[in-house]
Amino acid sequence: MDSNYIKLIISVLTVLVTLILYVVYQRARKSRRSILLVGLRESGKTLTFTQLIHGQYVETFTSIKENIGDYETNNGTVRIIDIPGHEQLRYKFFDKYKSNARALVYIIDSTLNSANLRDTAECLYNILSDSVVINNRLPVLVLCNKQDISTASNNDLLKQQLEEEFALLRVTKSHQLESVDLKAQKSAFLGREGEKFKFEDLPIKVSFAETCAILKDNYSSKKGLDDFKKWLIKVA
Numbered sequence: 001m002d003s004n005y006i007k008l009i010i011s012v013l014t015v016l017v018t019l020i021l022y023v024v025y026q027r028a029r030k031s032r033r034s035i036l037l038v039g040l041r042e043s044g045k046t047l048t049f050t051q052l053i054h055g056q057y058v059e060t061f062t063s064i065k066e067n068i069g070d071y072e073t074n075n076g077t078v079r080i081i082d083i084p085g086h087e088q089l090r091y092k093f094f095d096k097y098k099s100n101a102r103a104l105v106y107i108i109d110s111t112l113n114s115a116n117l118r119d120t121a122e123c124l125y126n127i128l129s130d131s132v133v134i135n136n137r138l139p140v141l142v143l144c145n146k147q148d149i150s151t152a153s154n155n156d157l158l159k160q161q162l163e164e165e166f167a168l169l170r171v172t173k174s175h176q177l178e179s180v181d182l183k184a185q186k187s188a189f190l191g192r193e194g195e196k197f198k199f200e201d202l203p204i205k206v207s208f209a210e211t212c213a214i215l216k217d218n219y220s221s222k223k224g225l226d227d228f229k230k231w232l233i234k235v236a
């Protein structure tokens with residue numbers, strides 16, 4: 001057979017296989033339509049959820065179960081799942097819902113001090129090194145909430161502080177696994193070895209935005225959840 005003819009067949013087959021894989025990937029992505037709200041206790045997940053789904057302020061208490069509601073964007077409907085931040089419940093609920101997740105929202109109390117910065121970073125680190133999150137390439141939005149409070153840091157500063165914590169965490173996490181297999185050690189190490197940790201170096205897209213869920217004062221009437229809603233349209 002003519003070699004040009006073989007090359008043509010190979011090219012056509014490559015295009016076909018790529019197309020099929022793309023369609024299968026898009027279908028799988030569309031079938032996963034949950035957006036999970038995760039984060040530490042008191043960061044504002046439930047208030048964000050009620051503002052988004054019911055458009056109202058409610059007094060919230062520590063969640064012990066998830067809240068689920070549909071949110072309509074002009075790009076399609078997504079299912080929002082608010083996961084309790086309590087240490088003993090957080091990963092249990094996350095594991096229950098992660099396979100059906102389209103994207104994740106990690107909510108931070110932007111007034112955090114150095115003591116809870118570590119916990120905030122560690123929980124995010126665990127989520128970003130989860131194999132389901134990585135394999136499904138779940139986009140992650142870090143929401144720097146409570147921007148109405150005067151001591152709140154902006155998202156650039158919080159991003160930088162989290163990157164510094166991640167640089168320390170990836171060393172401790174991979175050392176903890178020293179006696180275990182090399183593969184596990186590698187997957188516990190996020191970012192590029194020998195380089196400063198940057199969210200941009202992760203295989204998944206991590207973006208940052210500022211919000212205020214309380215919607216009571218001037219700041220919130222200007223901004224509120226706007227940036228979160230814009231991101232939801234993109235991932236829907």
Ligand SMILES: Nc1nc2c(ncn2[C@@H]2O[C@H](COP(=O)(O)OP(=O)(O)OP(=O)(O)O)[C@@H](O)[C@H]2O)c(=O)[nH]1
Pocket residue numbers: 039040041042043044045046047048060061062063064083084085086145146147148149211212213214215
């Ligand atoms: N000032 C201010 N307070 C907020 C904001 N968002 C939430 N809060 C308050 O922070 C507290 C905790 O909010 P929740 O929404 O219950 O926090 P959560 O993340 O669901 O907490 P868990 O259910 O324990 O995981 C409540 O008193 C909220 O009113 C915000 O944007 N600004």
Ligand SMILES: [Mg+2]
Pocket residue numbers: 045046047060061062063083084085
């Ligand atoms: Mg809650």
